[in-house]
Amino acid sequence: MNLLSAQNLSHSFEYELFHNVSLDLYSKESIAIIGMSGSGKSTLLHLLSTLLQPNEGKVKILGKEVAAMSKKELALLKRSQLGLVFQSHYLFKGFSAFENLEVAQILSQEKIDESLLKKLDIEHCIHQKVTELSGGQQQRVSIARVLTKKPTIIFADEPTGNLDSKTAMEVMRLFFEYCQEHNAGMVLVTHDNHLASQCDKVFELSNKELKRIK
Ligand SMILES: Nc1ncnc2c1ncn2[C@@H]1O[C@H](COP(=O)(O)OP(=O)(O)OP(=O)(O)O)[C@@H](O)[C@H]1O
Ligand SMILES: [Mg+2]
Numbered sequence: 721m722n723l724l725s726a727q728n729l730s731h732s733f734e735y736e737l738f739h740n741v742s743l744d745l746y747s748k749e750s751i752a753i754i755g756m757s758g759s760g761k762s763t764l765l766h767l768l769s770t771l772l773q774p775n776e777g778k779v780k781i782l783g784k785e786v787a788a789m790s791k792k793e794l795a796l797l798k799r800s801q802l803g804l805v806f807q808s809h810y811l812f813k814g815f816s817a818f819e820n821l822e823v824a825q826i827l828s829q830e831k832i833d834e835s836l837l838k839k840l841d842i843e844h845c846i847h848q849k850v851t852e853l854s855g856g857q858q859q860r861v862s863i864a865r866v867l868t869k870k871p872t873i874i875f876a877d878e879p880t881g882n883l884d885s886k887t888a889m890e891v892m893r894l895f896f897e898y899c900q901e902h903n904a905g906m907v908l909v910t911h912d913n914h915l916a917s918q919c920d921k922v923f924e925l926s927n928k929e930l931k932r933i934k
Contacts, residue, residue, distance in 0.1 A: 721747045722783070723873050723905045729767055729777035737763055741777070741930040743923065745873065747903040750896060752916035755925030761909045762877055764925065768907055769804055769875040770794060782872070799827055803871030805879040809862035811850045817861040818846045821868050828869040839894055840864050841887075855882040863891060867898055874899070874906040880915065892918060
């Protein structure tokens, strides 16, 4: 099933970042986007995940064009189908890790998956305040929060940037398993070619174009 289809996207800020970018994401599929710093990877992820409107081109999610959605439809889509993991995670700082997961649970009406906490190795610190956790622990809590929502599409921008390579591999395996088990898809932005190569498809953003390299 096609989860996401981007057609001929172009985007500029002060200058043109990229043009004619097209890609498709299907259920159980993972796509990596690599490219130099400043090439526009995060911007592209923002276009794909409805956070930003492209200057030109279309994004369709679950068969529906994003530009044609009402504010309400878009909010519902984001809340129930899209999972965003960013390097600077937006956990609620005054709350404990567990309370952050409870917020996701309430918004999506999905249960908190205890096995997920174990797999992410955060069950021992789940009742601590977010500010008392290490950067890598916070990152894993934000991944747990996103997966608690049971999203259909995961958008992840350097989700393992704060993790050592072994933990990063385990977290990636969790994402891949999640996609297989829930018929979900993932778009991953990374600088790490090794992580990228584990995805089904790899694209490189360079010279203002997106080229498929795997
Ligand atoms: N909201 C914005 N307003 C103006 N310029 C922006 C905005 N967001 C990004 N840019 C510019 O667009 C360019 C691409 O930024 P982007 O964050 O997409 O790059 P990136 O490939 O993700 O880089 P990195 O690998 O360092 O994260 C940069 O030159 C950046 O300054
Ligand atoms: Mg970026």
